[in-house]
Amino acid sequence: MEPQISRLSATEKALEVIWQLEEKYGDLMFYQAGGCCEGTQPQCFEKGGFFPRMNDAMIGTINRHEFWIDRDLFEYWKYSHFTLDVVDGFGPGGFSLETPLGKTFKVHYKLFTPEEYKNLEPVKRSE
Structure with a gap:
């Protein structure tokens, strides 16, 4: 069985800010x-500081x-890979939470190929 393909990754710059947070x-x-x-940019909160709505998707x-x-x-x-x-x-x-650091998170998108899309990690939905 092939390993499943992730829907999400992060750049080194994003990881450095996440480590600070x-x-x-x-x-x-x-x-x-x-x-x-709030636009469509990703927001970072303390865990539990925001409650997803019913059927929102946790992609990774x-x-x-x-x-x-x-x-x-x-x-x-849903047909795209997200790079934070x-x-x-x-x-x-x-x-x-990154706002006081003078930073803002953003996402780059890349469409999955049809082959990749068939083998994606599952999405968790909020209830």
């Missing part, structure tokens, strides 16, 4: 909303931290 806050979680006030983990996506946004992006990155500056909203 872990040191300060402990366990973390990520949530990427579908728009409105980064350093054991769950990465959740709004259910509607996931339907749009970080850039200098402030994103909309400013509620994410």
Whole structure:
């Protein structure tokens, strides 16, 4: 059986910021909303600091931290690999834990090939 393909990865720059946040806050979680006030950029919270809605999708983990996506946004992006990155500056909203560091998380997307899509890791849904 072939190993399953991950839906999620992170750049070294993103991992460095996550390590800083872990040191300060402990366990973390990520949530990427579908728009409105917070836009569609991923937000980082202390674990339990945000509650996914019914049927939102958890597409994987980064350093054991769950990465959740709004259910509607996931339907749009379910054919894509997410790479979490970080850039200098402030994103909309400013509620994410990296904001005081003058950073903002962002995602790069890459479409899966049909062969990759057939062998993806399963998605966990909130209840």
